[in-house]
Amino acid sequence: MTNATKKTKRRHDDPDAVLGVTRTRAAQRLGARLRRPLFAWWDVHARALPWRDARTSPWGVLVCEIMSQQTQMSRVVPYWNAWMERWPDAAALADAPRADVLAAWGRLGYPRRALRLQECARVVAAECRDELPRDYDALVALPGVGDYTASAVLSFAYGERIAVIDTNIRRVLSRAFLGEESLGGATGAVERALANAVLPRDAAASATWNQAVMELGALVCTAKQPACADCPLRGGCLFLAAGLPHLGERRTRPRQRFAGTDRQVRGIIMQALRDLPEDAHGVLRHEDASRLWKDTAQLDRCIASLDDDGLVEIVSGHDVRLPA
DNA sequence: CTCCGGTGTG
DNA sequence: CACACAGGAG
Structure with missing residues (x-):
């Protein structure tokens, strides 16, 4: 904009x-x-x-x-x-x-x-x-x-x-x-x-x-x-x-409580991407992502919103990485 | 007006 | 645990 x-x-x-x-x-x-x-x-x-x-x-x-x-x-x-x-x-x-x-x-x-x-x-x-x-x-x-x-x-x-x-x-x-x-x-x-x-x-x-x-x-x-x-x-x-x-x-x-909000979940995903091990080649597999948060629906919604915001990219359909 | 992170502080 | 923090955009 x-x-x-x-x-x-x-x-x-x-x-x-x-x-x-x-x-x-x-x-x-x-x-x-x-x-x-x-x-x-x-x-x-x-x-x-x-x-x-x-x-x-x-x-x-x-x-x-x-x-x-x-x-x-x-x-x-x-x-x-x-x-x-x-x-x-x-x-x-x-x-x-x-x-x-x-x-x-x-x-x-x-x-x-x-x-x-x-x-x-x-x-x-x-x-x-x-x-x-x-x-x-x-x-x-x-x-x-x-x-x-x-x-x-x-x-x-x-x-x-x-x-x-x-x-x-x-x-x-x-x-x-x-x-x-x-x-x-x-x-x-x-x-x-x-x-x-x-x-x-x-x-x-x-x-x-x-x-x-x-x-x-x-x-x-x-x-x-x-x-x-x-x-x-x-x-x-x-x-x-x-x-x-x-x-x-x-x-x-x-304010709305922070615990349990999309903001917290988004933050967890971003942190995981920043702290990814070298051998992951920058990619967080969905299987590993799902261990970050119990509520899978909320997790996927947050991944999608992060993608919308240009903060992450979705690769191979459901894996996640920081955008190039 | 709501959403958007993470931390120091009482 | 609650809350404020050199805000901006939808």
């Missing part, structure tokens, strides 16, 4: 139109006031993650962001280091066998991300002269790149002034500036407008702001147990002032 209609362009970004002039100005004033303590905190507490090295290419930043989708940074670090050494740019990744790409993805989870990353690499290599676009619409049109990832690349790799909105930033901004929890679900117009209202006007400062707010959400302003005593925003945080109302509340109803 590469057509431009799959993702909507950013709209409703004008804070005045969504929040009203008064609330917008109040948020801007508070944001300006909190910037200094936040940046001071960032200077001291920012984690020394490898992709924060100034020499990291925009492609390297993109790889990091894709790997980090729904995955903790600490788990990403070793994968990113090995990945960038093996495939330093889009052109290198584009030429790799899909089976190698999926195997290298290892236990990061959501292996479709690996597939999309390679599709993305092929587009960038073939259509963009191996150079990642510096344009929101072009980025968001790439496979596996949504609003968050496009914004993160523009802000962190290119230094453009754009509001980055992820789960951490939503939580921190909603708490500090609105005094309430960010409820689950899609990002609302209010949250988007708020992010734009408090984003520093200066481009360089805006990139630091995005990173610092995100880092604060990861290390201090966490979902369940925020360390308000250690927070650089405590002097102005509306959520703290209100007594942390409804701390940890979510609108989304509890």
